[in-house]
Amino acid sequence: MTRPIIHWFRRDLRLDDNTALLAAYAAAEAIVPVFIVDDAILRRPDTGANRVAFLLESLRDLDAGMRARGGRLIPRRGQPEAELAWLVAETRASAVYFNLDVEPFALARDARVRARLAGRCAVEGFEDGGLTAPGAIKTKAGTPYTVFTPYKNAVLAQPIARPRPAPAAIRTPPDLASEPLPTLAELGFATAAILPPGGESAARARLSDFIRAGLERYATGRDALATDGTSGLSPYLRFGCLSPRRAYWAAREAFPEGSPDADAWIAELIWRDFYRQILFHFPRVETGAFKRAYDDLAWENNPEWLDRWRAGRTGFPIVDAAMRQLLTTGWMHNRARMIVASFLTKDLLIDWRQGERHFMTHLADGDLAANNGGWQWAASTGTDAQPYFRIFNPTAQGKKFDPAGDYIRRHIPELRAVPERWIHEPARMPLDAQRAFRCVIGSDYPAPLVDHGRQRAKALALYGRASGGPMPSGLQSGG
Numbered sequence: 331m332t333r334p335i336i337h338w339f340r341r342d343l344r345l346d347d348n349t350a351l352l353a354a355y356a357a358a359e360a361i362v363p364v365f366i367v368d369d370a371i372l373r374r375p376d377t378g379a380n381r382v383a384f385l386l387e388s389l390r391d392l393d394a395g396m397r398a399r400g401g402r403l404i405p406r407r408g409q410p411e412a413e414l415a416w417l418v419a420e421t422r423a424s425a426v427y428f429n430l431d432v433e434p435f436a437l438a439r440d441a442r443v444r445a446r447l448a449g450r451c452a453v454e455g456f457e458d459g460g461l462t463a464p465g466a467i468k469t470k471a472g473t474p475y476t477v478f479t480p481y482k483n484a485v486l487a488q489p490i491a492r493p494r495p496a497p498a499a500i501r502t503p504p505d506l507a508s509e510p511l512p513t514l515a516e517l518g519f520a521t522a523a524i525l526p527p528g529g530e531s532a533a534r535a536r537l538s539d540f541i542r543a544g545l546e547r548y549a550t551g552r553d554a555l556a557t558d559g560t561s562g563l564s565p566y567l568r569f570g571c572l573s574p575r576r577a578y579w580a581a582r583e584a585f586p587e588g589s590p591d592a593d594a595w596i597a598e599l600i601w602r603d604f605y606r607q608i609l610f611h612f613p614r615v616e617t618g619a620f621k622r623a624y625d626d627l628a629w630e631n632n633p634e635w636l637d638r639w640r641a642g643r644t645g646f647p648i649v650d651a652a653m654r655q656l657l658t659t660g661w662m663h664n665r666a667r668m669i670v671a672s673f674l675t676k677d678l679l680i681d682w683r684q685g686e687r688h689f690m691t692h693l694a695d696g697d698l699a700a701n702n703g704g705w706q707w708a709a710s711t712g713t714d715a716q717p718y719f720r721i722f723n724p725t726a727q728g729k730k731f732d733p734a735g736d737y738i739r740r741h742i743p744e745l746r747a748v749p750e751r752w753i754h755e756p757a758r759m760p761l762d763a764q765r766a767f768r769c770v771i772g773s774d775y776p777a778p779l780v781d782h783g784r785q786r787a788k789a790l791a792l793y794g795r796a797s798g799g800p801m802p803s804g805l806q807s808g809g
């Protein structure tokens with residue numbers, strides 16, 4: 331019998347189309363499938379309970395999938411380099427395989443693992459997490475793409491690998507000691523959020539529901555805040571419960587002749603790859619602005635305003651609904667993410683990194699590359715070619731993307747009785763209406779924290795000073 335190969339699961343919690351796992355399956359008769367609970371990740375201040383809960387459920391599903399194929403998941407807890415060294419000695423494994431990550435933390439950890447295992451066994455990393463490998467697509471000049479549309483066109487101009495099915499059988503060495511997966515409480519976390527079910531089975535079910543019933547309305551419906559117009563697949567893609575190539579081909583095959591809806595959805599999958607390759611090529615974005623001039627923005631960082639934003643008590647209903655959606659579900663609609671991020675940075679003049687951290691703490695799909703890309707996009711410090719004077723008016727955004735106020739009412743009980751006429755600006759209600767609709771401003775629901783027009787002018791001045799340019803004429807006020 332050949333010596334086994336260890337497959338180290340990290341952000342690839344699936345059996346389907348798993349590049350490193352399939353390579354191990356092809357090369358060895360037995361596989362040691364391990365997941366290492368790493369306290370260095372659990373202790374990070376932005377590791378939130380929602381993501382840990384989703385992870386644990388995904389691991390349970392992975393174990394079930396493996397047992398159905400004759401194997402089982404081996405959970406371990408500790409430092410990955412130490413745990414893997416033990417496991418190599420214990421199993422006499424010939425190699426450790428894993429799928430590559432792009433985060434600086436993961437790259438440093440993987441370098442430690444390679445150093446520790448050098449001379450003991452082979453260590454191989456595989457490209458798996460995107461439609462394309464993060465370093466594979468470059469401009470004609472050989473530089474990384476920093477603008478989305480040409481990057482998207484370059485991705486679409488080349489073949490995307492077809493997904494490959496899960497190994498038919500998985501043989502795990504029978505005499506291996508393993509502990510049960512820890513519970514959320516054992517890891518020191520608790521959450522009251524209502525999260526989607528974790529795991530590969532739930533991912534595949536959601537993908538097929540979306541392809542069958544949601545994709546055909548995606549281009550027109552994706553921005554409507556009150557309807558489920560998007561796939562809801564982000565936590566699954568985040569943890570690798572779903573292969574991005576499986577998602578891509580499902581959309582392509584649903585519309586072999588092409589369709590604006592499938593194209594729009596595939597563009598979103600490419601945004602995901604785009605930000606992965608930005609983080610891969612420019613790891614400095616983890617801590618600083620992609621556009622360096624904006625590292626020195628003189629944020630006001632009012633702590634009370636930050637607290638009000640986090641709690642969904644700014645007095646701007648669309649912002650508050652979105653922030654409460656995040657707290658109660660561990661997810662937020664993409665349009666809402668853009669609105670609240672613009673509001674934090676350009677109305678409250680608070681550093682985007684504060685918002686990024688809060689999102690990371692609560693999102694089940696929290697992902698450094700996408701979250702950082704989204705925040706830097708909203709704060710105009712990132713790759714986006716649009717200048718900083720794109721400032722969302724939160725009230726206008728609410729009226730446009732939640733016209734009847736259904737999203738607002740779903741997430742803000744205090745506003746449930748408020749009629750459509752005032753739902754986006756409840757502070758404009760006369761006092762008798764406030765009383766009649768059980769929403770007295772200042773006691774039941776807050777008055778607006780700021781004046782949007784005034785804050786917008788301040789933001790323009792702030793960004794104008796940092797970029798060294800004059801403030802664009804005609805943009806000094808209004809909104």
Ligand SMILES: Cc1cc2nc3c(=O)[nH]c(=O)nc-3n(C[C@H](O)[C@H](O)[C@H](O)COP(=O)(O)OP(=O)(O)OC[C@H]3O[C@@H](n4cnc5c(N)ncnc54)[C@H](O)[C@@H]3O)c2cc1C
Pocket residue numbers: 552560561562563564565567568595598599600601602603605662663664665667668671689693695696697698700701702703704705708
């Ligand atoms: C400020 C801000 C923060 C964000 N933080 C995250 C994050 O931490 N994790 C995350 O996965 N996405 C993040 N996004 C991107 C986007 O909001 C979510 O991916 C999307 O809302 C997930 O819902 P869905 O699965 O229904 O998306 P769909 O519309 O169905 O899109 C399909 C998939 O494409 C990917 N995707 C879609 N939009 C983007 C995007 N703009 N950037 C990168 N990938 C995208 C996601 O994996 C998503 O599941 C952020 C966006 C903003 C503006």
